[in-house]
Amino acid sequence: MRRTVHGLTMAARGSNLAQVIFGLVFLLAGLTGMAALIAVTYGDSAASQALALRLGLTLSLLLSAVAQTLVLLGAWLLWRSNHRER
16 A cells, blocks of 8 residues: 555556655756846946847847746646645
């Protein structure tokens, strides 16, 4: 007989924990990327202005899209780990 915790088998609980960990990692990576882009774009220092010009519009938009995708993926993984099939 398999051991269960709150109706979940231990294997399901482990995959749920993995979803939470990966969800948090993706969410934090995306939020950090967006915060860095905002700091570079709106920064007043010469270094941030130089980096903003070096990145250019295309690369800035691409990095923003990647960061937003990471946030959505992380939020989805966290939601999915909380709303498991019953």
